[in-house]
Amino acid sequence: MYDRQKSEIDRLQDQVVKGKMSRREFLSRISAMGLGAMAPGLYMQSAMAAPKQGGRFRQGVTGGATSDVLDPGQILDHYMMNVQFAQLRNNLTEVAPSGDLVPELAESWEGSNGAKTWNFKVRQGVEFHNGKSLTSEDVVDSLNHHLGEDSKSAAKGQLGAVTSVKADGKYGVVVELSGGDADFPFILTDYHLLICPSNGDGTIDWQSGVGTAGYTLVEHEPGVRTLTKASPNYWKPNRRFFDEVETLQIADSAARENALRTGEIDAMNNVAPKTADLLKRQSGIVVDVTKGNKQVTLPMLTNIAPFDNNDVRTAIKYIVDREQWLKVVARGYGELGNDNPIGPANVYRATTDELPQRGYDPDKAKYHLKKAGFDSLNVKFHAAETGFGGSIDAGQLMAETARPAGINIEVVREPDDGYWSNVWMKKPFSACYWSGRPTENMMFSTVYWGEAAWNDTYWKNAQFDDLLLQGRIETDATKRRAIYVEMQQIVHSDGGTVLPLFLQDIFATNDKIRHPDVIGGNWELDGMKAVERWWFA
Amino acid sequence: MSSLAKVILQRLGLGLLTLFVVSLIIAFVVELLPGDITQALLGQSATPETVAAFRAEIGLDRPAHIRYLEWLKGMLTGDMGKSLASKRDITEFVGTRLSNTLFLGGVAAAIAVPFALFLGLLAALYRNSIYDRIVNLTTLTSISFPEFFVAYILILFLSVKSGIFPGISNVSTDLAFSDKLFRTILPALTLTLVVLAHMLRMTRAAIINLLSSPYIEMAHLKGTQPFRVIVRHALPNAWGPIVNVIALNLAYLVVGVVVVEVVFVYPGLGQLLVDSVSKRDLPVVQACAMIFAAVYILLNLVADIVAIVSNPRLLHPR
């Protein structure tokens, strides 16, 4: 048994060396084989210049609201994500700045039974801020918090395949899935799946804000301000350099920029693309980007006329001038999308040979429209800034470029609040964005799978769904790649989503802030972990 | 004076009735808004199951009128209830926000009211002079800029370029009074520019309106100094309309400052209200609306009392 695995590892390593497989893919594969990720030293990787301890880090962040609570299942937006996911609590697994999956509170893990059963070893010697030692009970109760009939966790959908979470001794946790999923450890990096102390009765104590991460909660005024201070003995080596972190909710982008320029804050998220270049020119300000899988999408409901006809969908895909969107909407802070959600931070992204870039082509749009039996078409595009920033401008650009193809697009500005419940997945053609997922399987399973709760186009393609299930348990990298490329081709030509752009997250700091050379691409502000990875010069 | 007391009591009674109707309207309108708090809180991740579980947990599955009656019962016993979203006691966190809002309104009023009265008196005195025209032109221009734009311009010049004031006004409870005042100056100045013109123009108009009255002519004929005529003879009779406009603007300083709060990151009641509306957190919306309505009613009552005291004839209409 051991030998067979060993030779498989050698084979995989060989592939890594030959550049056929990324390091992340390698780790993912061997963990699926049941060997766990055995590299706790990965933490040391990117912090090269000697960081310094000290100072109060003040950050201006968006997405806070007075209704915010410390319940990890109810993290809705970046503010509480920053506070809980980066400052107060840890996950079982973490995405390192390099994009690799690394252990966090789980020391190691292994999958078995066709990636249906997952055994996690909980790190020993970790203490919560209140002095309680971390055990498997905390992990089990924390995961169960998101499961079950009466759970109102936003991560419920992510964990749809989980059938049970059980303790196996003081430091072992066993998770059973209804179907094999080699990417399960990746799912556990989700910012909702944080480990809180158990109350001993199957529930967790999230109210106190107690966790295992680098900062303890001092003051929290929802929607206004959060103050945390360094916890005395953080278990992660060479991490967490600030003495205090003050997080301010600043909704208005001009106000954030003013606060940064006047020295009221040290860092801000969510720089508006249209002012990024102007901000960059100010002395003492550094503007930086995160290149991830964040993507703009325009879902068309494929179960409703006229979008039930693929020729109409294809026509719409041709009338978006992606180059123009990149220039005007994203101001160059992004890259072209190809109606395919697999982005720059994914491993098996189809090459342009495998999937040629779709461009603006009113003639082809006209052709497809005619094929669908239309001479002209009136379409309403529903948008709000909540859908994605700049979506209303983008809609107006699209309305202009659609005209030569005989398509009349009326842009309907919808109210920001209630957008996700009343417009998205309800109106036939709307604006949306996805932050992207670290693996192909997670991305497709979350939004494009016929059974997915967030299948926002109601698109069902039997061949695609078959391939998805195959891919989840396929361990051969070449075959896996073939599967995912084929799936991308299907989505591209038949799917209900126009995906015109991948967006970069733009953030800004003052010049007193230092950070490692490699910063995380999975979320803004260094994978959201700026508070534990950055330091003052 | 007893008839004045009667008027006050009567008005307070009417005020309570107004509050009651306002709460009914708010409950009704919030009920009409598309979506509910569970969908607002779950956002993109709202699935039918999670929404249902959430609704049951916060009791949203019960009919609206029962929830309203429960809220009313609590309100009558002085209990504002709990936020649906955070389950915190509303009294607890609305208090800080309210004191912030009143503080900002107070600072703005302390600058704006004396300034408006003084400039208005001068404008009436030197009406149609260059001074009058310049004041008129400046204040009209300043009110024709949207509030957030005035705020950006003030921040640009008084903060970003010159560094005199901080760029945001994030006051917190642990701040000393002087620091708090210092941080509140810029938003207060913005508000001053917004309300100044209205009060100033009304002061000027109310006084000019009286200048053709026989008793003013008389005072002139007696040879009284023009400024003295205005302050001693015209102003006392002009208080009614002036105080009315001041009250309206003071109410605006408390109630209408959402935009200024957002731009200056000032933790006031207006942002709380907008936040709660977008989250459909009805008890918090109600609490804020009740406070705003009460402020409005009380300020108007004060204005009317001042008007009555300055012109007792108003006690006996017709």
Next chain:
Amino acid sequence: MIRLFLSAPFSAKVGLVAISGYVLVALLAPWIAPYKETAIVGASYELWSDQFMLGTDNIGRDMLTRLIYGARNTIGIAFATVVLAFLIGGITGMLAAILGGWYDMLISRVVDILMAIPSLIFALLLLTIFGTSIPSLVMIIALLDSTRVFRIARSAAMNVVVMEFVEAARLRGEGMGWVIRKEVLPNITAPLLAEFGLRFCFVFLFIAALSFLGLGIQPPTADWGSMVRENATLINYNDITPLLPAAAIAGLTVAVNFVVDWMLHLSSGLRSDQP
């Protein structure tokens, strides 16, 4: 008419000329604008040039064109709103003063209640329910504004209806409409006019504030309030683009109020320039 204009003070002349200019631009927008209202003609935020006299906006539409069409939409909407508000508020207000009794009581209470709810929030609520189409925008803002007009109309009319000449007219058996038109209205135009001047520009500002909170006029319609909002952040980087629509609003506000001041002066009977 011409003599009246010539007799107007300098500020009123400037105001009248400016208003006529605005109205002309608004009416002739399609003929004088260099491009189409929604046409994207260049890159975004292009500088001032021969081709784009005032540069381009955030998505590459000609700024001058947007300003010209903005005049048409903004003035149109503001005018419709204010007229509607004055019709509703003015008529109910005068009726309340004339009829008195339970009618006055009822309407005054309703107005008190409406005014006790912060208007921006109320508008936000109503617009979320009814959508932000131009008719609903006009109706909702007019309704909220009419409460202010009601109060002014009522209190001004109160002072008039107790006058002997009104009593006399009613004793003569003149109809309600006649009394309102011939006796009350002419005597309360001054305060109503003053209010009209300010209300008019408050409508733009209200729309601008709404667009700050994410509501407002539907794109791609150009309106000055939203144009200020869209470009406002640029002012922090010394770019004067957002000043253009703001200046357009300010210019109109000042002009309207200059004229209103002059009319007030005419109707107040205070003609001499005694100090």
